[in-house]
Amino acid sequence: MAGFDSASLRGDFPILDRVVRNGNRLVYLDNGATSQKPRSVVDAEREFYFHHNAAVHRGAHLLAEEATDAFEGARTKVASHVNAKSEEIIFTKSATEALNMVAYGFLNATLDKSGVGSPFHIDKSKNIVVSELEHHANLLPWQQLAARTGAQLRWFPVDPEGRLDLTNIESIIDAQTAVVALTHQSNVTGAITDVPLISNRARQVGAIFVLDACQSVPHMKVDVQALNIDFLAYSGHKALGPTGVGVLWGRYELLEQMPPMLTGGSMIESATITSATFASPPKRFEAGVPNMAQAVGLGAAIDYLNNVGMGAIAEHESELTSRALAGLGAISGLTIIGPTNNHARGGVLSFTVEGIHPHDLGQVLDDKGIAVRTGHHCAWPLMQALKVNATTRASFYLYNTEDEVDQLVAAVIDAKRFFKV
Amino acid sequence: MSLESLYQEIILDHYKNPHHKELHAPYAIEVHHNNPSCGDEVTLRLSLNGDSIGQVSWSGVGCSISQASTSIMSDLVTGKTMSEALELERIFLELMQSKGNFSGDVEVLEDAVALSGVAKYPARVKCALLGWMAFRDAALRAGSS
Numbered sequence: 001m002a003g004f005d006s007a008s009l010r011g012d013f014p015i016l017d018r019v020v021r022n023g024n025r026l027v028y029l030d031n032g033a034t035s036q037k038p039r040s041v042v043d044a045e046r047e048f049y050f051h052h053n054a055a056v057h058r059g060a061h062l063l064a065e066e067a068t069d070a071f072e073g074a075r076t077k078v079a080s081h082v083n084a085k086s087e088e089i090i091f092t093k094s095a096t097e098a099l100n101m102v103a104y105g106f107l108n109a110t111l112d113k114s115g116v117g118s119p120f121h122i123d124k125s126k127n128i129v130v131s132e133l134e135h136h137a138n139l140l141p142w143q144q145l146a147a148r149t150g151a152q153l154r155w156f157p158v159d160p161e162g163r164l165d166l167t168n169i170e171s172i173i174d175a176q177t178a179v180v181a182l183t184h185q186s187n188v189t190g191a192i193t194d195v196p197l198i199s200n201r202a203r204q205v206g207a208i209f210v211l212d213a214c215q216s217v218p219h220m221k222v223d224v225q226a227l228n229i230d231f232l233a234y235s236g237h238k239a240l241g242p243t244g245v246g247v248l249w250g251r252y253e254l255l256e257q258m259p260p261m262l263t264g265g266s267m268i269e270s271a272t273i274t275s276a277t278f279a280s281p282p283k284r285f286e287a288g289v290p291n292m293a294q295a296v297g298l299g300a301a302i303d304y305l306n307n308v309g310m311g312a313i314a315e316h317e318s319e320l321t322s323r324a325l326a327g328l329g330a331i332s333g334l335t336i337i338g339p340t341n342n343h344a345r346g347g348v349l350s351f352t353v354e355g356i357h358p359h360d361l362g363q364v365l366d367d368k369g370i371a372v373r374t375g376h377h378c379a380w381p382l383m384q385a386l387k388v389n390a391t392t393r394a395s396f397y398l399y400n401t402e403d404e405v406d407q408l409v410a411a412v413i414d415a416k417r418f419f420k421v
Numbered sequence: 422m423s424l425e426s427l428y429q430e431i432i433l434d435h436y437k438n439p440h441h442k443e444l445h446a447p448y449a450i451e452v453h454h455n456n457p458s459c460g461d462e463v464t465l466r467l468s469l470n471g472d473s474i475g476q477v478s479w480s481g482v483g484c485s486i487s488q489a490s491t492s493i494m495s496d497l498v499t500g501k502t503m504s505e506a507l508e509l510e511r512i513f514l515e516l517m518q519s520k521g522n523f524s525g526d527v528e529v530l531e532d533a534v535a536l537s538g539v540a541k542y543p544a545r546v547k548c549a550l551l552g553w554m555a556f557r558d559a560a561l562r563a564g565s566s
């Protein structure tokens with residue numbers, strides 16, 4: 001048993017009491033897409049708006065001071081959560097924006113006349129390494145960067161279980177590799193990447209390592225120092241936080257050399273009609289009045305996660321995953337798309353059922369109040385590699401219970417009966 | 422709204438034994454449509470017989486709703502004049518956009534009225550429309566060429 005009782009903390013999440021279709025209580029198993037919010041997160045946003053709201057870093061008044069304290073306080077929480085320094089944390093609108101910020105850093109350094117010699121300067125002699133299992137958010141920015149600069153796009157293939165096939169790591173990541181951008185935990189298969197193994201190789205050849213941590217930071221202890229990486233991105237909304245706030249962490253010496261993607265107010269050191277110099281990170285990357293209430297909400301989410309404990313959350317999800325792997329795995333005609341044993345995998349479980357299209361399965365589950373995701377999960381290349389058109393995906397979080405896993409298994413069996421397969 | 426009324430027998434029959442689901446040659450126009458949000462795809466071929474729809478054939482992957490709807494559509498439009506077929510498409514689209522407020526005229530839409538329940542599930546309307554939109558695209562291109 002994990003160190004907490006998931007049933008007892010459900011009361012903190014008002015939405016979990018919702019009655020949905022046919023009088024059924026909501027069983028929310030779509031946490032990979034977005035998480036639900038505890039009261040404390042919404043309260044923190046409300047408290048900010050009702051009592052402290054002002055533009056941070058700008059006004060000469062008390063509220064501006066309080067707002068700045070709240071915003072910077074959130075930055076400190078986000079930083080220590082992943083064992084980083086506060087000035088290395090950039091608030092973005094999402095993981096998608098954070099990943100684009102790094103890719104556009106490369107593009108802008110490449111376009112800048114002064115960019116030659118910068119670690120972000122690339123050309124067609126260089127290559128960019130991704131993998132077949134990336135979410136589109138960590139594929140398209142790099143694919144487009146390669147297309148625009150002439151750099152070569154390379155990728156790690158996946159094995160039939162949906163894990164990265166690292167056999168050719170030495171030739172895929174070579175002396176010409178400028179950046180390696182990979183996902184920590186697949187949002188489709190749940191497979192967890194052996195990050196230190198790959199980041200050490202990237203370090204050896206002097207490549208920058210970017211980690212898409214959307215599916216890991218909300219669910220397990222993540223330490224950017226131990227992982228030996230250079231950039232990390234995640235979205236607040238998948239980690240109990242509000243929508244509209246994401247995080248980019250970068251090593252300070254790299255952030256100092258990275259050109260901004262967005263320019264405008266609050267990110268300059270000085271400006272004239274024809275030129276500007278930029279502020280130091282993180283301000284350089286936070287142009288405009290930022291998403292203050294959302295950042296404060298994310299701070300409250302991190303407090304909530306830390307109170308429960310990241311280790312305990314990971315353990316709890318692992319128990320649910322074991323139960324789901326056993327229950328679903330015993331259904332004839334059901335294929336788990338991803339690792340079938342509970343080693344180096346998280347609480348994201350994709351599957352297909354012979355004779356039932358995922359959409360139709362999702363519809364039957366919805367009819368019973370069970371919310372799952374169906375489709376390609378924004379990872380088309382992975383679906384192509386695994387030769388599936390679409391899957392049904394259940395993804396767990398700290399408030400899910402064993403009973404909910406059992407309801408999922410029973411509902412899939414019912415669906416087979418309904419469609420007579 | 423029950424699952425049984427969404428998934429009527431007729432739909433499951435068409436899903437298990439889809440009609441015209443084998444690409445035929447020769448053909449006048451071929452189109453390929455997909456639903457980027459779910460990955461369902463259809464390739465549709467159309468041949469004309471004077472001003473009438475000669476043959477519709479298709480291949481594709483997708484859920485029972487999209488497959489059945491495409492199957493039913495191919496039955497319906499075959500042999501109709503171009504303007505009759507496009508009128509059917511308009512009526513079916515209207516049914517799908519009705520939010521479930523009307524059930525469709527069985528004299529006109531035949532088996533396609535079985536899909537009326539889909540209109541109550543906004544997320545599934547695009548499934549039911551995939552094949553129809555491919556047909557409309559092909560018909561308009563055929564008409565203009």
Ligand SMILES: Cc1ncc(COP(=O)(O)O)c(C=O)c1O
Nearest residue numbers: 094095096135137187212214235
């Ligand atoms: C692995 C992974 N990367 C990136 C993203 C993009 O996150 P967002 O859409 O919040 O920017 C997601 C979310 O769907 C994801 O699961």
